[in-house]
Amino acid sequence: MKTLNSKPQAGLQGHLTVPGDKSISHRGIMFGAISQGQTVLHHFLTSADCLSTLAAFQQLGVPISRSGDTVTIEGVGLNGLSGSSTPLDMGNSGTTTRLIMGLLAGQTFDSTLVGDASLSKRPMRRVSDPLGAMHAEIETSDGHLPVTVHGRQLTAFNGRLQVASAQVKSALILAALQADGPSTIVEQLPTRDHTERLLNAFGADVQTASDGITITVQPHPTLHGQTMTVPGDMSSAAFFMVAASLVPGSKVTLENVGMNPTRTGLLDILQRMGGQVTVVPRSSKGEPVADLTIETAQLKPIEIGETAIPAVIDELPLVALLAAKADGISTIIGASELRVKETDRISAVVTEFKKLGIAIEERPDGFVIDGRQPWHVTDANLDAHNDHRIGMVLAIASLLVATPLRLAGEESVGISYPNFFADLATLLPKEVGQP
Numbered sequence: 001m002k003t004l005n006s007k008p009q010a011g012l013q014g015h016l017t018v019p020g021d022k023s024i025s026h027r028g029i030m031f032g033a034i035s036q037g038q039t040v041l042h043h044f045l046t047s048a049d050c051l052s053t054l055a056a057f058q059q060l061g062v063p064i065s066r067s068g069d070t071v072t073i074e075g076v077g078l079n080g081l082s083g084s085s086t087p088l089d090m091g092n093s094g095t096t097t098r099l100i101m102g103l104l105a106g107q108t109f110d111s112t113l114v115g116d117a118s119l120s121k122r123p124m125r126r127v128s129d130p131l132g133a134m135h136a137e138i139e140t141s142d143g144h145l146p147v148t149v150h151g152r153q154l155t156a157f158n159g160r161l162q163v164a165s166a167q168v169k170s171a172l173i174l175a176a177l178q179a180d181g182p183s184t185i186v187e188q189l190p191t192r193d194h195t196e197r198l199l200n201a202f203g204a205d206v207q208t209a210s211d212g213i214t215i216t217v218q219p220h221p222t223l224h225g226q227t228m229t230v231p232g233d234m235s236s237a238a239f240f241m242v243a244a245s246l247v248p249g250s251k252v253t254l255e256n257v258g259m260n261p262t263r264t265g266l267l268d269i270l271q272r273m274g275g276q277v278t279v280v281p282r283s284s285k286g287e288p289v290a291d292l293t294i295e296t297a298q299l300k301p302i303e304i305g306e307t308a309i310p311a312v313i314d315e316l317p318l319v320a321l322l323a324a325k326a327d328g329i330s331t332i333i334g335a336s337e338l339r340v341k342e343t344d345r346i347s348a349v350v351t352e353f354k355k356l357g358i359a360i361e362e363r364p365d366g367f368v369i370d371g372r373q374p375w376h377v378t379d380a381n382l383d384a385h386n387d388h389r390i391g392m393v394l395a396i397a398s399l400l401v402a403t404p405l406r407l408a409g410e411e412s413v414g415i416s417y418p419n420f421f422a423d424l425a426t427l428l429p430k431e432v433g434q435p
């Protein structure tokens with residue numbers, strides 16, 4: 001149990017560089033591994049999820065070394081991976097699991113994937129079914145991990161995906177790199193496009209049509225190792241964007257935050273709600289980045305539907321928190337994907353927010369929140385539900401109440417943001433008498 005910081009005497013102040021983007025860190029390892037030559041990733045996210053990816057590729061015979069947040073990968077090429085006689089441990093990471101399934105489906109060896117209790121409950125048929133259309137041979141345990149992938153020659157994919165998921169899309173793209181002809185993948189809605197951007201930077205030919213949802217992949221590219229700096233993770237910056245918006249008297253600058261437009265849903269929503277954010281773009285070789293300065297603002301309620309969800313999927317618990325302080329009723333729908341994350345995030349947000357007396361109603365695919373109701377703590381013992389994003393949103397919510405709150409499962413923040421509590425502390429006012 002961790003005692004959380006409650007309402008500070010003054011606002012949050014200062015500058016922070018958030019850790020590297022989780023989605024890009026995973027992909028940097030994977031694409032470096034299947035390239036020729038060396039890849040160097042600076043500002044790599046050294047969180048448990050990305051370290052699961054790193055260890056899995058070491059187990060597949062790729063030399064990878066790490067010094068602090070710099071990772072060096074000696075690429076073995078698309079045909080140079082070697083099978084592992086022991087299962088590959090995916091830990092808690094859905095991204096590692098889904099993407100690696102697509103890559104391993106086209107290899108010449110078999111692999112078994114296992115994961116922790118939470119990951120073992122998450123759906124895998126969303127990947128194995130469309131890969132099956134490419135003649136992949138994947139055995140799941142009733143749709144879940146453990147999964148055995150029997151590597152074989154794949155046929156090209158030509159079809160529409162059933163879920164709006166960057167993980168599913170990326171698995172299909174990685175399989176398509178190994179197929180017997182060009183593939184065309186059609187998404188339900190545009191989702192984060194780091195795979196497409198990064199693979200092209202490594203030398204692949206992955207084209208997105210002007211509709212934003214039709215992706216064509218040419219097979220058998222020769223990929224070349226790259227040196228890159230991973231941008232700050234918008235999904236991590238989001239906790240401080242929301243904290244600074246809600247804690248009175250705050251002004252916080254977040255440096256070098258990734259601004260890929262498929263990831264900036266929280267920024268758009270905050271601005272639509274009346275948030276005060278100054279965006280100063282920085283020059284970068286890869287994905288767009290910017291410095292963001294956020295000041296406290298009185299927020300208006302918002303309505304969010306299905307098409308807006310992919311760009312803010314991991315930040316929706318934070319949107320619920322913004323709504324819980326907005327001047328009216330907010331509705332978030334079309335977000336049933338939240339039910340199959342590390343925990344059921346709709347149910348977890350509703351359960352924990354109710355302990356704070358927040359007027360929140362559960363919907364099958366989202367929530368309705370009345371921000372005009374004053375909060376009153378009915379239960380000071382909060383629970384992260386073993387989910388990093390739930391733990392962190394509760395730590396931010398705690399800054400808005402005077403009652404000291406406690407959090408169970410605080411160690412889960414290590415999945416995406418091991419230094420979260422220390423970074424938050426740098427922005428909080430120093431207690432009287434503290435150096």
Ligand SMILES: O=C(O)C1=C[C@@H](OP(=O)(O)O)[C@@H](O)[C@H](O)C1
Pocket residue numbers: 022023024095164165166167168170192313314337
């Ligand atoms: O591709 C990725 O890196 C991710 C995609 C999203 O999942 P889905 O594709 O399941 O929506 C997101 O929730 C996850 O944190 C990271």
Ligand SMILES: C=C(OP(=O)(O)O)C(=O)O
Pocket residue numbers: 049092093094095096314341342389416
């Ligand atoms: C859902 C998440 O990650 P993953 O699917 O990779 O476990 C997340 O980071 O919020």
